[in-house]
Amino acid sequence: MKYKIAxxxxxxxxxxxxxxxxEDLVFQLKNKTNAVLTNFYxxxxxxxxxxxxxxxRQVLNPGESMEITIADGRDVCKYDMRFEFEEGxxxxxxxxxQDLCELGEYSIHE
Numbered sequence: 496m497k498y499k500i501a502x503x504x505x506x507x508x509x510x511x512x513x514x515x516x517x518e519d520l521v522f523q524l525k526n527k528t529n530a531v532l533t534n535f536y537x538x539x540x541x542x543x544x545x546x547x548x549x550x551x552r553q554v555l556n557p558g559e560s561m562e563i564t565i566a567d568g569r570d571v572c573k574y575d576m577r578f579e580f581e582e583g584x585x586x587x588x589x590x591x592x593q594d595l596c597e598l599g600e601y602s603i604h605e
Contacts, residue, residue, distance in 0.1 A: 520565040520572075523600035526555040530584035532603065536577040537565060540592060545577055554581075565595065572596035578603050 526532045532555040536545035546567070555561050565574070572594045580586040586605060593601065 520574075520595040520598075522563055522595060522598045523560050524555065524563045525560040525600060525602040526557055527602045528580070528586060528605045529557050530586045530605075531556055531581040532578055533581050534577075534579035535563070536579075537574045537595075539569060539571045540573040540575055542575075545575075560600075576601075 524535070533550070535549045535555070536547075537549060538544065538546045549563060549565070553561070574593060574595050576591050576593060578589045578591075580588070589603065
């Protein structure tokens with residue numbers, strides 16, 4: 496009986512340790528365009544739909560930067576990114592793919 500309890504405790508510890516080891520992805524996003532960046536979406540590579548807008552109600556004005564944290568609990572590094580600009584800016588929606596674990600900063604250009 497003690498052996499089963501010890502194995503159960505070790506299994507729980509292994510699961511919680513694995514969950515706790517998933518680190519948030521943090522990087523600086525810089526808007527080096529002349530337009531307001533209104534929406535920023537990410538999703539792990541291979542996921543077929545965009546997740547919620549990272550900005551929420553915020554925007555990123557030209558020349559500004561913002562610390563971005565992706566705290567989705569996943570153990571993946573490669574993300575698809577989608578950037579949408581203010582209507583009438585003349586800039587098209589831009590998509591890119593990056594390894595966010597190695598990324599300290601990302602600049603969006605025209």
